[in-house]
Amino acid sequence: MFTPEQIEAKLERILLKVERPGRYVGGELNATIKDWDSVTARAAFIFPDIYDIGISNVGLKVLYDQVNQREDALAQRAYAPWLDMETLMRQHGIPLYALESKRPLACFDLIGFTLPYETLYTNALNILDLAGIPIRSADRDESHPIVIAGGHSATNPEPMHAFIDAFVVGEGEEVIHEIIDVIIKWKACAEQRRSVESGNPLSTFHREDVLREFAKLPGVYVPRFYQTTYMEDGTVAATEPVIPEAPRLVKKRIVAKLPPPPIKFIVPNIDVVHNRVSVEIMRGCTRGCRFCQAGMITRPVRERSVQEVVDAADAAVRSTGFEELALMSLSSSDYTYIKDLVDAISKRFEGRKLTVSLPSLRIESVSIELMEKLKQHRSGGFTLAPEAASERMRRIINKFIPDEDIIKTTNEIYSRGWTTIKLYFMIGHPSETLEDVQAIADLCKRVIAEGRKVAGWKVKLNAGVSTFVPKPQTPFQWVSCDTRANILEKQALLKRELFKDRNIKLSWTKPDDTLIEAWLSRGDRRIAEVIYTAWKNGAKFDAWEEGRKFDTWIAAFEEHGLDPAFYTYRQRRTDEVFPWEHITTAVRKNFLFQDFRMSLEGQIRVDCRLNCYACGILPTFANLRRDNPGEGWKCPEVKSPTKKMEMELPLVGD
Amino acid sequence: MRIRITFTKQGALRYIGHLDLHRLWERAMRRAELPLSYSQGFHPQPKISLAAALPLGFSSRAEVMDVRLNEEIAVEDLSARLKDSLPPDIKVVQVRTVDEKLPALQTQTLSAAYDVHLTEPVAGSELKRRVEGLMMSESLIRERRGKSYDLRPLVEMLSVVGMADGSSWLKMTLAAREGATGRPEEVLGALGIEADTARVERTRLIFKE
DSSP states (O other): OOOHHHHHHHHHHHGGGSSOGGGGSOOOBTOOOOOGGGOSEEEEEEESSOHHHHTTOHHHHHHHHHHHTSSSEEEEEEEOOOHHHHHHHHHTTOOOBOTTTOOBGGGSSEEEEEOSSGGGHHHHHHHHHHTTOOSSGGGOOTTSOEEEEESGGGGSOGGGTTTOSEEEOBOOTTHHHHHHHHHHHHHHHHHHHHHSOTTOGGGGOOHHHHHHHHHHSTTEEOGGGEEEEEOTTSSEEEEEESSTTSOSSEEOBOOSSOOOOOOOOOBOSSOOSOOSEEEEOEESOSSOOTTOHHHHHTOSOEEOOHHHHHHHHHHHHHHHOOSEEEEEOSOGGGSTTHHHHHHHHHHHTTTSOOEEEOOSOOSSHHHHHHHHHHOSSOOSOEEEEEEOOSHHHHHHHTOOOOHHHHHHHHHHHHHTTOOEEEEEEEEOOTTOOHHHHHHHHHHHHHHHHHHHHHHOTTOEEEEEEEEOOOOTTSTTTTSOOOOHHHHHHHHHHHHHHHTTOTTEEEEEOOHHHHHHHHHHHTOOTTHHHHHHHHHHTTOOOTTSTTTOOHHHHHHHHHHTTOOHHHHHSOOOOTTOBOTTTTEEOSSOHHHHHHHHHHHHTTOOOOOTTTSOOOOSHHHHTHHHHHHSOSSSBOSOOOSOHHHHHHHSOOOTTO | OEEEEEEEEOGGGGGOOHHHHHHHHHHHHHHTTOOBOBOSSSSOOBOEEESSOOOTTOEEEEEEEEEEBSSOOOHHHHHHHHHTTSOTTEEEEEEEEEOTTSOOHHHHEEEEEEEEEESSOOOHHHHHHHHHHHHHOSOOEEEETTEEEEOGGGEEEEEEEEOTTSOEEEEEEEEEETTEEOOHHHHHHHTTOOGGGEEEEEEEEEEOO
């Protein structure tokens, strides 16, 4: 294997031939460089997209800090090289390496991918290939790193089951230490094997044993210890463990209390997509929008205190010099002390030339007051996400915001000096018709017409209309994707209606992109072979215009005798066993099904902070909550949760 | 106050361009909590100016930059605060105060000196012959980005240094005035040396004083 010096020498010959070589050299402030030989376990964390995007990921930053704080382990980083760099690396025989040490990834003991979205799957395969690590889990032996993955798409790990040795479902802050402990045991035994004659009983802890140990860890799913059987119609019959250590149902991990946020963010030396410090103020969401996977799988809501957020933000801004601070959560307006937080932040950073962003604000005038306190000037746009525009559709998706509230809020935004408003919508929601889409166009036109009355002709509107993809572990996991023909017709309607107004800018998602995401999201184990073949034939960077190869995907489906429509355009039977049936985010299938039924009847469920709907989080984590009392966890106190659950209708499929 | 900072740019930072370097310094100043002066207007910019852009891939022992601060701060204090705020491949060599009224740094820059290490051996005598040929010529018309220009007057000094270990080095001083900048890779091109077989380091910037 190449030494760091050899890799550096090879890099020197190619770096000036690629776009933005700063992506590939490391050397950032706050990167942690530990002595390679001073630790037992070495982990490489990988965001499988380019540096410019991956560097800002907070999840990996948390894990990076957790591991580097240990004396016995180190963590380094790698990203996907862009197409130009990949070509040259392959030409010159340079394996993918970690930015900190320039050591090949194959020298590490643990490779950890984050897979926040499904269009990164082919990149993960490509990275393993570039690193010279066998792509299939089954082909790896004692000499290869253990490959793990986490992130939101691990809530349906099956499409990647053949390539990832173990998945972490849920939050990684604690379980990463348990994983590292097993790796250390593995390494110690390997060391012993080398030094002691064979026959030593301690020296029998092999790769397979590591994975068995992993299978015992709550929240860890080791696919090789499960077997899937199928029905005649091609749906899953069951996925069952084949060894006693593997649980029938893998429950996601959560932390009872959010640990202190990272503050020593790595400061990139080149311009990247998000040049900022991000402080997570709250995890989880109580709104229950039915299309939103994040809102379903990150429950329960846990908040950090105002003091903790402000102190962390201050320390992070001081240690990085970043010009922007993002206060992260799925729904900022729902943070209990949001006004206090905004007051404290604006006071602490007064005169320090810092832009503060507060995403996901509710559509109400309070949000404008919050934004006004944070902004020194209103050059940026103001973003709101109504998601749907007809009353019927808003009831179906459980995000109910009356038009009048939207107009009142947007008018106020324009009249207070913002010139641009961004409105996010989604098309392709279940049972959506052209009328519902027409309502989006009408609402946009009304927002800008009303805006002109209060603020004149300078007002602008950006309408971002994406296409809904049904996701696992949500109330819409049963529904079909809208067809390509329907989506094209709906997009044509929006273009026709909105192109006339030069102050309305419309953006949308291409149907091909949506389809790739759709079959990867709800795929089963058989999709793994499709991913492999598509990658082998050149699919990668599926989230990028430059990378995506739709025809390659279709050909890969054909090669394996599978029909993409089975995964995208099929309404699931009510008693269908899902490919992800053995993975639970602690939100029960019955609850999701009940919520799905309510959507068909247009019934809404308001914020569950006020009223528990018994999604399953509380009974699953009752002990954890009891052991960690405090204000942070925002589920309401439920007097008799067991009784409440019994009252629920028995539903199919469970 | 106006301060002049001389710093190195090595290692990974060789691959960081001019605009990124500017931003890197801006952040470093903020981390060091130095009272930067900002321009007026809708998008206030810190008053930081780099003497001469360093091409991507070159290292430097002596980049020079002027910074304006709102408050007076002892120079020793400045150096100490900056030291802990910079990424590993940038080191401050010198910090000194300069007269506020001096013209902009870019307009004061005259020329730049470079050391070039040739990673693929060229016979010393052959190299010397080519260098002499270049220096003897009256003019040297080259083309860059579709425009032809005369490289010869931009080369102020060029010589070959043979090292005891047999490696070859070139030393050169090129004009670095506004609108008249000689580029080391162009000189290498004129000498018939591939740019990717050379490691270039800027060793000094020369100013009007």
